Amino acid sequence: MICTHINRTLLLTLVALILSLGCNGPSAPIVVVYTSVDQVYSEPILKHFAEISGVTVKPVFDVEAAKTTGLVQRLITEAGRPRADVFWNGEFAQTLMLAERGLLEAYRPSTSHDIPEAMKSSLWTAVGCRARVLLVNTNLVDDEVMPSTVAELLAPRFDSKRLGFANPLFGTTATHAAALAAIMGQHTASGFFQDLIDNGVHMADGNSSVRDLVASGRLHWGLTDTDDACQAINRGDPVRLVVPDQDGIGTLLIPGTVALINGATHPREAHVLIDYLVSKETEELLIASGCVQLSVRPGGKNAACLPDRPISAMDVDFNAVFAELESSRRSLLDIVHR
């Protein structure tokens, strides 16, 4: 009898908890943001916004391990009745894909006037920027043989089994491969990745794995993103960040992007949040926290972990990179998944 009573109480408590979590105050302004920016970086920024604006922020975070089957697929599935108001993306390719599918609505943030045209469109605006870089273990690679280009992943002077890159089917390495295809042509770009695999260069699961393998000394150096590289530097690992191809094609920049969702249920609050995320002050906060390392504004201050000189960026249009993405991935599937 007592047992039944306890069970009933437990059940009722659970049901009440499940449903009460779905109830909101009637008048509180709300904005729903889907973000693929790491929770450790995006959460404090969104909390700060909630404090200064009085708008309750309801975030949904993505994880890298879901291999982009997470939030982007959710946005596509919810298209008929969107739950998200804002999509804050850590890169640009998925944003362009959503734009192509008509899932974004035009909005020019009031704080974007000092951002160059290349870093914004009517549908999205850049929020800070990362770059593709080489992370080198300084205990294992001497200054005289320090690599300076991505192509040196194939240089015979290095032990290829001690070099690494992330799986080019996913994440920013997939974007990098598409950018190379846009510049050099699909055949040449695919050939480069074919050679990397044939030479036994280590293909890690993601950019953070490359970082950890280099930092621990299991790899001598590898290709990764500035956020991963700077984390290793900031935690005191024996590593150096090299911005590659500064005398050649330049390095690929990966701007974060923010966009208004088509049919957003809280458009006014969404505009306020987008204005906040795009602002110069937020960009400075994001750079200070390690979320992004480069300012998208001319003359903007970059992160301290980057070399104190201008960075030569790859001269490639983001739309061209996106246009190459699917064919590049299909081509790489034949190389990587054998």
Add this chain to the structure above:
Amino acid sequence: MMAHALRLVYLVLVIAPVAVIIGATIPAIISDPGILNLLLPSGRRFDLLIHSLTLASLTALITTGFGFLVALALTTGRLSRWPSLRWFSLVLAALPPYVHVLVWTQALAWLTTTVSQQPLQPPPLQGLAIAVWVEIMAWLPLATALALIALVMLPRETIETARTYRRDFAVLTRIVLPLAAPMLMGAGCLIFVLALTNYEVPSLFSITTYSLEIFAEFSTSHEVARVALIAVPLLTIASIALAGMLMVIRRYSRISSQLNSGFGAIEWEWPPALNTTLIIALFVLAAQIFAPFLILILGSGSIHSVATSVAEARPEIIFSLIVAISAAMLAPPLAHAVSRRLDSAHILWWALAILPIVVPAPLVGIGMLKLVNAWAPLWLLDSLTLPIAVAVARFTPFAILVFSAGLGSQNSDDRDSIDAVRVFQPNPLKGWLKIRLRLMAPSYFAAAGLVFALSLGELSATLLVAPPGRSSLAIRIYNYLHYGASESVHGLCLAILTMTTMATFFVVRFINHQTRRATS
């Protein structure tokens, strides 16, 4: 009536999301019949499938072998004096595979540098051997559990009679192994399916698999129909293996209808070589249990940092606990109702029980979202209803496997009690609650424990349905993993380990209590 209602709920919660995906695939096929080519893996995809089958077969074979040896060591050696101890070999049963990767990568890195005494780190761990080892560690508790069930259910009289004629080792190879073989084959089939559908572990060791191909297609085209079609070959093979497993378990359970705990009471005398092998198996089990505890405790820094990580993740822990507890309460009745339909006359129910296990998790999430997003009220979408629903959708079929073994093992006394209740019960609900539910209590608790633990680590489907502003513990851990916050990851994994250990403890305690009551 009650069972019909529960089966209807099963169809809505578990089958409907899968049906939605199938429904979304048909128009795509009509508009472009060419995509049907994806159904038949050829060229590179065929090679990849063969590669994945090899990896899964190897994992299943070795893990089942180890599981049997561990079970034999726990039931026939000195440890057999403490029967409760054997079930603690299952404490890591629900530890998500990514935690095993984290633990064994660190343990083997430490081992290689310490043993070789080289200051330099070896190259990254990669390849088939390490991937298979980590998969063995991940699925060993499951293999051990099923092998333990197989041994515990063996008829003591048959074995004792055989022992009067032949030595113990001959009895083991000629009587015990053939009798236990069907259940061991069942264990092998289940581990084969789990290994075949897992992409995380092989991918982290640079092994590409067919299941990763499915995710690559997601990233490339974002087309559910293409993904579903590419998944079909994997689903077909996995379904055949699971159907075989279910059939074996049901038939085997009927043969061994008297639960016999006498196997461990026999004083076995093994040859020295087998004794040594059993000791090695116990060492492997000890490593499987203690390495994660040790690595996670050492890696989490101090008690203060664990407490801080747990305190910061309190909302996510509450979210995950509510989802896991609710799923653990909802799934067993549904599984019980469906498992009663699993006989040769109901082939459709077999398919409905098996299919959801092998459908990739993101497709379950997308199916659920498509099912409710258009019409559900906002308060429902903002509650934890959908995360609970996807946990039930994904893990009820696993509970069906537990009930399949449990139902078959109901003895004739149990069936007499049920018949008596049918005559005297004031109403079917009271009869169900007072007798049937109590008879099936061990299966209910075992199924609930399994669903609780699996739900706690669920990631891919939850990501698609989590209400805005809410997040699960697994999502937080993956975010920290990417960030490289080692102490927080270790601390939170330790929290998961503690919760699953406690769940195992309560389930084992309850089953022991029920068994003692039944015996008395």
